[in-house]
Amino acid sequence: KAGVTQTPRYLIKTRGQQVTLSCSPISGHRSVSWYQQTPGQGLQFLFEYFSETQRNKGNFPGRFSGRQFSNSRSEMNVSTLELGDSALYLCASSSSRGTTNEKLFFGSGTQLSVL
Amino acid sequence: QKEVEQNSGPLSVPEGAIASLNCTYSDRGSQSFFWYRQYSGKSPELIMSIYSNGDKEDGRFTAQLNKASQYVSLLIRDSQPSDSATYLCAVKSRNNFNKFYFGSGTKLNVKP
Numbered sequence: 001k002a003g004v005t006q007t008p009r010y011l012i013k014t015r016g017q018q019v020t021l022s023c024s025p026i027s028g029h030r031s032v033s034w035y036q037q038t039p040g041q042g043l044q045f046l047f048e049y050f051s052e053t054q055r056n057k058g059n060f061p062g063r064f065s066g067r068q069f070s071n072s073r074s075e076m077n078v079s080t081l082e083l084g085d086s087a088l089y090l091c092a093s094s095s096s097r098g099t100t101n102e103k104l105f106f107g108s109g110t111q112l113s114v115l
Numbered sequence: 116q117k118e119v120e121q122n123s124g125p126l127s128v129p130e131g132a133i134a135s136l137n138c139t140y141s142d143r144g145s146q147s148f149f150w151y152r153q154y155s156g157k158s159p160e161l162i163m164s165i166y167s168n169g170d171k172e173d174g175r176f177t178a179q180l181n182k183a184s185q186y187v188s189l190l191i192r193d194s195q196p197s198d199s200a201t202y203l204c205a206v207k208s209r210n211n212f213n214k215f216y217f218g219s220g221t222k223l224n225v226k227p
Contacts, residue, residue, distance in 0.1 A: 031213050043159075043203065043217035056214045090158055094213050101147060101166055102213055104205070106158040 002027065004093050004107035012113045018079040021110045025072050025093030031055075032074040033104065034066060037088040046089075049074055078112075086114045118142060119206050121218035129226050134191040136221050138204030141185070147207035148180055150189045153220065154200045163189060194225045 005024040013019050025032050033056075034046040045058040049068035066076040072093075078085055088111050092104040120139045128134045136150075147166055151159035165171045165178040165187070177190040187206075191198055201220040208214040 033213055033215075035217075042219035045214055045216070048213050050212075055212045058214075092213075101164060102207065103149065103161055103164060104213065104215055105161065106151075109158050 004091055004105055006089075006091050006107035006110050008110060009108065010111050010113075012115065013081050014115050015081055015083060017081050018077065019081060019112060021076045021078075021089055021091075021112075023074045023076070023091030023093075023107060025074070025091075026105060029093040029095050029105075030072050031094040032068055032072065033092045033094070034074070034076050035090045035092065036060075037090055037109075038086075043090070046076070081114045083114050086112060088112075117218075118216035119204055119218040121202075121204050121221050123219055123221060125222040125224050127224045127226060128194050130194060130196060132194050132225075134194045134198065134223055134225070136189040136191075136202050136204075136223065138187045138189075138218055139185055140187065140204075140206045140216070142206065142209060142216075143182075143185060144209040145206045146209060148178070148187045149205040149207070149215075150176075150178060150187075151203040151205060151217075152198075152200045153203060159203055191223075194223075196225050196227050199223055199225045 031050045033048040036044045048056040052068045068074045088109045090109045091107045150163040153159045163178040165180045171178045175192045179188045203220045204218040
């Protein structure tokens with residue numbers, strides 16, 4: 001079974017630009033979550049999508065948005081990039097059967113550098 | 116107060132020793148607890164999950180959970196240099212949605 005696939009692996013952008021990151025979950029998984037990882041803040045929850053609906057949202061500004069498609073693939077968008085947005089963006093998928101023992105499986109991440 | 120707290124380390128142990136990693140969490144209603152291993156430049160990899168009080172063993176790894184003390188730990192027996200990584204403690208929020216809180220991670224160095 002293929003794992004979580006994220007593209008692109010690396011991105012370099014300049015301040016003010018926008019960026020779109022893509023994530024394909026494990027086959028059969030319907031929940032996709034996005035996390036931002038920085039050396040200072042660790043892993044911070046951005047949002048979670050299930051059946052094309054955002055179920056959870058973290059404490060990030062509205063410049064961060066996402067969506068999920070009917071095939072469970074998800075995209076994350078960051079508009080008006082700031083230097084502080086430089087981070088590793090991780091996508092995680094889960095089967096989301098609603099059980100206590102739900103697990104997250106991570107993709108390789110997209111390393112975003114904002115210059 | 117952060118939802119999940121870990122000592123950032125680094126924790127240095129000699130090869131063959133037992134490494135003990137600790138984590139505390141703030142939400143008393145949490146029910147699901149996980150340990151992830153993250154090598155430098157890589158994404159987190161799930162290594163253990165635990166849901167009830169007590170110990171859970173998987174090979175050289177043992178996860179321990181004490182809900183009364185809101186404490187989770189990971190023991191790595193016979194530590195190997197390949198175990199050198201950052202270990203992340205994660206706690207799933209009490210509702211049924213997939214919102215996980217992660218600690219900042221403990222860096223483990225296993226010296227040959």
